[in-house]
Amino acid sequence: MPSTGKPTKTGQPRGRPRKHLNASAAAEAKKDSDRRRYQRSRGLGGPAKFIHYAPAFPGAPSNTNPDLGLRISADVSIPR
16 A cells, blocks of 8 residues: 655655555554564573483493592592
8 A cells, every 4th residue: 555645845754664565464463563573572582401411331430639539449549
């Protein structure tokens, strides 16, 4: 739909041009806008967060601070 304003002396219509060409395009844009607003309100706006998990190998020693005084095996000395 073109602007319905009264044309000026130069033949250009007054006012801002319409955002959508026809009523069906406007209805579709309104539907998309409503869907985005609903998703924002429900907290569904973005993709799910990815949490990387790498399981430890079975039997692998854990990383411990040497100041703790823990031993992985009997032949490892404890620094003092």
